[in-house]
Amino acid sequence: MAKHSIVIVDDHAMFRAGVRAELGDAVEVLAEAADVDQAVAAVIAGQPEVVLLDVHLPGGGGAEVIRRTTGKAVDTKFLALSVSDAAEDVIGTIRSGARGYVTKTITGAELIDAIDRVAAGDAVFSPRLAGFVLDAFAGTIEVAAVDEDLDRLTEREREVMRLIARGYSYKEVAGELFISIKTVETHMGSVLRKLQLSSRHELTRWASERRLL
Template identity: 80%
Template sequence: MNEHGAVRVVIVDDHAMFRRGVRAELEATGAGVVDICAEAADVDEAVAAIAAHHPDVVLLDVHLPGGGGAEVMRRMPWPDARYLALSVSDAAEDVIGTIRGGARGYVTKTITGPELVQAIQRVAEDDAVFSPRLAGFVLDAFAGTIDVAAVDEDLDRLTEREREVMRLIARGYAYKEVAKELFISIKTVETHMSSVLRKLQLSSRHELTRWASDRRLL
């Protein structure tokens, strides 16, 4: 906490536009409650910022250049920091892997500003924060009803960006919508989609949707 009792936060995300949006939202709805002390765009920047600023809570994207959010937590630059994942992905293996890596909570980027401020406060107090759907994934995983290892083996063939494209396409997003969601061009979406289908040995987006549904990735 800073001298006024506000929760000190570092925002970690590789999209500058998204970081600016989160900062603006937190400054508007979390004034006096949240103190943003730094931002970072990749693993090395995150580790340096956390080590320098000693935040109470790190808002951490799951898929980051340099090893992902799990690598930031593994390097543990400040032992008292608590981690709240803020990700576009709500896939079971991302949620479970992030919690196993040390995060206290996991929320998606559809969260509202006031909800995010509340989640940050709860995590700072060492509470665990999930949406109901994501909490179900965690409970299922630790109850043994999701075979995380089998899902990981399939997904290991894909890059982090390919996974993001795969999930959105499988949910029925148009290429234009995927491009807007991930801040990439439509041509890049098409390239990633072709690579996903090739690596998973699938022939259409309909087969991809069925593949993802069978693995509880939607």
């Protein structure tokens, strides 16, 4: 059986290396990309069967990669692989044209299975995320546009904000996002300042009210 050809898109080199190691020789990795421009070029040049696509990327995000390659990589399917499991990210990415969405807690064997299924035309979601998509497309929840408060945050600040709001320690956030604890502290201070909040407790309540957890 021929191996599926893929491109890995993520702005963290260590994470890309980890994905390569987990997948081993089960797939053919044509290229890696760290931002939107690199991803678009790699997808158009390589015409991979599947793109493992992070949602938050420098240059516009995963949805921008899908938009810019539509019609230029006609047989390529996109599988979002992201730390974020927020409803707005999941639904927005699927609406952009991705065939699936899994979180970075997935195991190597599960990721290989997800690639196989997406390549075959199936839609693949981590269990918790499937409910978001079904509810959204059934019209039972309203998917609001990003409000002005959230729009003030950078992509990285949003990632830090969501993890902290869920109760992660600074050390755990640093490990999850492959950044230093000091960088986490800097982002957290910026988040609280921009949102005019004073504590983690207030941040959790703020994020919960916006269904970002």
